[in-house]
Amino acid sequence: MDDNTPDSPKDGPRDRPHDNPAGPRSRVRDLDIVVYGATGFVGELTAAHLAAAAPRSTRIALAGRSRERLEATRSRLGERARDWPLLVADAHDTAALGGIAAAAHVVVTTVGPYARYGMPLAHACAAAGTDYTDLSGEVLFVRDSIDAHHELARGTGARIVHACGFDSVPSDIGVHVLHERVRADGAGEMTGTALVLTSVRGGISGGTIDSLRGQIDTMRTDRARRRQVLDPYTLSPDRAAEPDFGRQSDFALLRGSAVSPALRGTLAPFVMAPFNTRVVRRSNALRGHAYGSRFRYREAMAAGRGPLSPLIAAGTAAGIGGLLAGLALPPTRRLLDRLLPAPGTGPDEETRERGHFTADLFTITTTGARYTARFRAQGDPGYRATAVMLGQSALALALDRDALPDSPGGVLTPATGIGDALVARLRAAGTTVAVRPLPG
Incomplete structure (x- = not known):
């Protein structure tokens, strides 16, 4: 059998047409989900989660560059994955990637940095009307994907959903559930809204560091791209329609009480805020600014409540600044490259099992009502918890079509592309996603 041809599934229905009656989306597909990059560290974790959590009838395949490595990965996934097809395709082999996209309802990819490896697969899925999810935390890649694929995917019905891991599901889905509760209560529109990472235990992903290197290099050599990265609304569909709140810094120190009366101490910058905030703002814009015309979103990290809180927060800010500066300078980058985790490792x-995170979100509405949402998951945020979020995103797209947000397709966000279907699946998988009102 040709390596690019799916093996025949032994279990489950074969001819499940998609719900869109026109265009490429209506083609019968042999597979529900393809995990591209399954031989990588996070790719195998995602495949393992699907092997444990997906209904037995779900038709799943593993894809990557090496059949030998794919076979080794499949052998470690247990009996549930024994007959999963193996698809071989290099990240730049457009013909092979097109074949994968045409065979599947959903392609989930962990192969980054996405600016280097992700665009051909995203294009293949947009052209074939195939839903797509990834773990991108790269502002420039997502901006380029919007420019290249949004209208194409709208025409084919494909949902191209970037950022379906720790970047940016807690942020985007957290704001989504806040909005739904505020709307259901008739409490007006959201205004000042913030995510605070109140508890975390886990390591830094080598893939995240590699993506950061690439973006820093681009910003150093291209002023126009640097301006895009720094624009708080760079992922919005219509920049001119966005509100002007003046300068919006992603790395400011904040007083906890300025975010919510329930918080104490000083809040430190959150290293993922420059990406997550732009994803949330895109969700608001794609929804016609339903969160509110005065909606303003920030992210930060708790640094304790005691007298040392300002020093801890300032030290955290200095550490983030030092890391970014170190990666920008060749001599210090060479040193950091020896110390930081390498791509594909973890x-x-x-350690993955003992990790955890809790993100608390706070908002105040135009009627003065206050709400908080909690997003809490067990497992290292960048590895185990991310594998759950990505795997459940793929399952929602493949199996929960009736529960997905109404959309013609396009380059979407977790909230606008998957929404309540993902909330339900994450809760069923053991993730806390809860909202409650706060005293006025």
């Missing part, structure tokens, strides 16, 4: 199983 912590051992015990």
